[in-house]
Structures are given as C-alpha cells and as structure tokens.
Amino acid sequence: MKMSEENGLLQRFEITGGDFGNAGKTSTSIKEILQEIGIDSSIIIRASIAAYEAEMNVVMYARRGVLTLNITPEKLHLKLEDEGPGIENLDMAMQEGFSTATDEMREMGFGAGMGLPNIKRNADKFDISSIPGKGTSLGITFCLNQTEKK
Amino acid sequence: MPKKTKMTLKEIKELLQAEVITGEDCLDREIRFAGGSDLMSDVLAFGKPGILLLTGLSNSQSVRTANIIDAKAIVYVRGKKPDKMGIELARGKGIPLLSTKFMMYTTCGLLFSQGLPGVNGLPHKE
Numbered sequence A: 001m002k003m004s005e006e007n008g009l010l011q012r013f014e015i016t017g018g019d020f021g022n023a024g025k026t027s028t029s030i031k032e033i034l035q036e037i038g039i040d041s042s043i044i045i046r047a048s049i050a051a052y053e054a055e056m057n058v059v060m061y062a063r064r065g066v067l068t069l070n071i072t073p074e075k076l077h078l079k080l081e082d083e084g085p086g087i088e089n090l091d092m093a094m095q096e097g098f099s100t101a102t103d104e105m106r107e108m109g110f111g112a113g114m115g116l117p118n119i120k121r122n123a124d125k126f127d128i129s130s131i132p133g134k135g136t137s138l139g140i141t142f143c144l145n146q147t148e149k150k
Numbered sequence B: 001m002p003k004k005t006k007m008t009l010k011e012i013k014e015l016l017q018a019e020v021i022t023g024e025d026c027l028d029r030e031i032r033f034a035g036g037s038d039l040m041s042d043v044l045a046f047g048k049p050g051i052l053l054l055t056g057l058s059n060s061q062s063v064r065t066a067n068i069i070d071a072k073a074i075v076y077v078r079g080k081k082p083d084k085m086g087i088e089l090a091r092g093k094g095i096p097l098l099s100t101k102f103m104m105y106t107t108c109g110l111l112f113s114q115g116l117p118g119v120n121g122l123p124h125k126e
C-alpha cells in the first residue's frame, strides 16, 4: 500500500446497519492495512479497538454508515458518518454503562455502554456530533508523530 | 507444587481437558496471563496483547475481538464452539481455539490455582 505525498492514504468502507454477521469485518481490514503500512503496534491496537466499537455502533443503531480511514505521516484519522436515529443526549451516551442495546446485541457481546467511552480513551483526539433523526458523526484521531503524542 | 507464572497451550489443554478446534501446531505457545468475559466490550476495554481469552461467547465476534487485541489464543468454556466463520478467521490469523467442558468459574479457578495471573496482575504501562 503506497501513500501519495499530499493526502496520504485514503480508504472508504461501507457499513450496513443490522448486518450482525459481517460486523467487525471493516475493523479487521483496517487492522490489516495498518499492519501492512507498519504503523506502531500500540497505535494499531488503539485504532483497531476504536474502529471496532465505532463499527459495532453503526451496525447496532444506524441504517448505514461510511468509515473513512486517512493516514498521513503525522496522523491516523478515522471518520464515521452514519444515517440513523442519531443521539438525543450526547453527554448521556458518553457515560460508561449507558446503553439502549437490545438483548440480541448483548448476545453478540456488545451493548455494555462502554463503546463510546473506550473509543475516547484510546484516541488522542475524539469528536462526536449528532443530529437526532438524521445520524451521527465521529472523528477519531491518533498522532503518529511521537513528540505530539499525549 | 511450584507455582507457574506461565503455561504452554499444551499444558492448558491438558489441565482443562480441552479439545483443540484449530491451532494444533501452536500448542507450544507460551501464555503469561488470562482474562475471562462474555462481553466483548469488556475485553476491548481491559484486554492486553498476549492475553489468553476465556469466553462463553461463541459467535465470530469473539475471534474478531481476539484478533483486534492481539490475544494469544481463545478458550471457549461450557463446551462452546465458534461458528464456521469464526473458525476460518482464527485459522487465517493463526489464533488457536480450544474448547473446554468446564464452566467459566472453574476454568478460571483451575488456571489461577496453577499460578497463571489475570490481566490486572501485570504491571500496566499506559
């Protein structure tokens, strides 16, 4: 995988809401790409965990979503934009343990209300915005430049 | 009996009377710590690279989670086995899968009494 000079690597993945069988495939692919590029292994794990929880949220709560992976020499950026119900109360959604997951989702091993807090914990920079009735956007950034790391 | 601080997968297989679903050729792999949960969000939050993952969650999310956090192997408790998709993924990623008849509590107890520490028994480096 080659990076172009200006924009780095840019790759787009589509995620289908409700498709529990394929849930996690995108994050698995992202991990493979990061390994291929030779990103630092501790950053690979943090980014993969964040991608996985974010992907599961799209599968569980939204109709469809797009994950965009962007890697430049300075940073690794994951953008998730979904079409779905959105989140009414972001402060509440960010609290550990808050979840509206169904039993079916819990049987998948998700829905403990730990996803968003864990994404935030792993990221160097985390942004979330949502329009109820329309969808949710996440921006998750990891610094690749050692000196800028938190 | 001297306490162990690490065990091979082969020793773990014998202790737990486990069946090897895939990864028969990786049984000399050394395990230094383990953690058990049926909640993959928990595993993603507390798991550390190198962990032996004990779980009763048998869908392919267990294997995907193990791959994401660089787990060394998975032991399914209560005689569970993952679905075909999970086994294929584990094979592709070189993650050995074992299945024991023991329930979670007993599985953890057996390993812990041999001296194998939990995730939190390791010094954390944030």
Ligand SMILES: Nc1ncnc2c1ncn2[C@@H]1O[C@H](COP(=O)(O)OP(=O)(O)O)[C@@H](O)[C@H]1O
Binding pocket: A053, A057, A058, A060, A061, A062, A082, A084, A085, A086, A087, A093, A094, A098, A099, A100, A101, A110, A111, A112, A113, A114, A115, A116, A117, A136, B041
């Ligand atoms: N993409 C999303 N679209 C709509 N709602 C979401 C989305 N992501 C998270 N939520 C809401 O925020 C809650 C908390 O999310 P999270 O911390 O990932 O925990 P969990 O998924 O285990 O419930 C969810 O239960 C859901 O109500």
Ligand SMILES: [Mg+2]
Binding pocket: A053, A056, A057, A110, A111, A113, A114, A115, A116
């Ligand atoms: Mg979630």
